[in-house]
Amino acid sequence: MSEILLQCQDVWKYYGRKEALRGLSFQLTGGKIVGLLGPNGSGKTTLMKVLNGLLRPERGSVLIDGETPGIYTKSIVSYLPDKTYFADWMKVSDLFGLFEDFYGDFDRGKAEEMSWALEIDTNQRMKTLSKGTREKVQLILVMSRNAKLYLLDEPIAGVDPAARDYILATILNNYNPEGTVLISTHLISDVERVLDEVLFIQDGQVLRQELVDDIREKEGKSVDELFREVFRTVPYGGGAANVR
Amino acid sequence: MDWKLDDSRPIWIQLQEQLTRMILSGRYQVGGKLPSVRDLAAEAGVNPNTMQRALAGLDAEGLTVTNRTSGRTVTEDTSVLEGMRAKLANELIEQFYEAAAQLGYTRDQALELLKRRKG
Numbered sequence: 001m002s003e004i005l006l007q008c009q010d011v012w013k014y015y016g017r018k019e020a021l022r023g024l025s026f027q028l029t030g031g032k033i034v035g036l037l038g039p040n041g042s043g044k045t046t047l048m049k050v051l052n053g054l055l056r057p058e059r060g061s062v063l064i065d066g067e068t069p070g071i072y073t074k075s076i077v078s079y080l081p082d083k084t085y086f087a088d089w090m091k092v093s094d095l096f097g098l099f100e101d102f103y104g105d106f107d108r109g110k111a112e113e114m115s116w117a118l119e120i121d122t123n124q125r126m127k128t129l130s131k132g133t134r135e136k137v138q139l140i141l142v143m144s145r146n147a148k149l150y151l152l153d154e155p156i157a158g159v160d161p162a163a164r165d166y167i168l169a170t171i172l173n174n175y176n177p178e179g180t181v182l183i184s185t186h187l188i189s190d191v192e193r194v195l196d197e198v199l200f201i202q203d204g205q206v207l208r209q210e211l212v213d214d215i216r217e218k219e220g221k222s223v224d225e226l227f228r229e230v231f232r233t234v235p236y237g238g239g240a241a242n243v244r
Numbered sequence: 245m246d247w248k249l250d251d252s253r254p255i256w257i258q259l260q261e262q263l264t265r266m267i268l269s270g271r272y273q274v275g276g277k278l279p280s281v282r283d284l285a286a287e288a289g290v291n292p293n294t295m296q297r298a299l300a301g302l303d304a305e306g307l308t309v310t311n312r313t314s315g316r317t318v319t320e321d322t323s324v325l326e327g328m329r330a331k332l333a334n335e336l337i338e339q340f341y342e343a344a345a346q347l348g349y350t351r352d353q354a355l356e357l358l359k360r361r362k363g
Contacts, residue, residue: 033291033293165289168289169286169289172286172289172290173286177282189251193249193291193294194289194291196291196293213254213256217253217254220252221251221252222251224251225251
């Protein structure tokens with residue numbers, strides 16, 4: 001259970017001259033739900049793309065289940081990007097067919113079941129669905145795979161609070177128990193209770209990696225409060241930034 | 245069942261406290277089976293590992309027993325349950341006295357108030 005599933009060692013990524021990842025290092029074991037937390041522009045989406053092999057780091061090593069991102073890792077990594085990328089003329093059921101063809105670990109029965117529970121008509125074309133519903137379809141596709149590593153980039157940002165709860169329950173109920181889920185989000189208080197562990201990143205580096213309950217025990221505060229404290233910026237003109 | 249989690253304390257401790265109350269109140273009966281870790285985690289909307297830790301805490305207190313074949317059941321040893329019930333009741337009483345002291349009542353006066361209260 002405690003085998004290392006994901007390892008990043010001194011990973012650097014530049015966009016032109018701008019450094020997006022600056023010597024980022026961490027490792028994750030299997031069977032965990034981990035929050036990837038950091039302010040805007042801290043490198044969360046870049047990291048997700050590097051892990052998924054969409055971006056190649058300039059320096060450093062990334063190993064997923066012992067391999068660098070490539071054909072093998074794509075077969076065990078289920079990725080929810082921060083944008084939807086499907087052709088909008090396709091029906092939901094077409095997408096299920098597409099995923100069935102692409103991924104050996106796709107469980108169509110599970111996808112149908114989740115669609116039914118979320119009241120999504122699989123005969124609808126993507127373009128006729130609302131933004132929130134499209135996001136749900138995408139999450140269904142990703143969570144219906146029996147993957148070792150789920151990379152979810154902002155999975156709940158675009159949906160209403162009630163659907164958020166449902167989506168979190170969906171993630172909890174459907175991830176492969178030996179697998180690990182990495183969730184990037186700003187909505188910390190919404191996801192905090194489903195996480196084992198959090199990874200705070202800032203300026204392309206890991207600031208801290210800790211168990212949620214250890215943070216609560218040591219600091220006497222929630223991860224959400226800790227985040228606000230760690231990443232507090234003093235507003236223009238001084239004074240307190242923590243207006244709550 | 246509503247699970248209530250506050251922000252300041254470890255989640256597993258809060259889960260363990262609430263499970264303890266469910267057992268003492270008879271929601272899970274003596275010798276009865278508890279739902280699986282995954283089902284309980286889904287019900288409370290928490291991570292299964294966190295729920296596992298809370299349940300291991302119940303095992304450690306002797307309130308539940310884990311059996312390889314039948315899963316996790318509430319202990320049949322009622323003395324353990326009685327002991328826990330008395331311990332938690334004592335904590336409540338202590339809290340009551342402390343709160344009453346803050347209102348300026350002595351322990352005797354606080355006890356008198358409690359006795360005279362109707363219902």
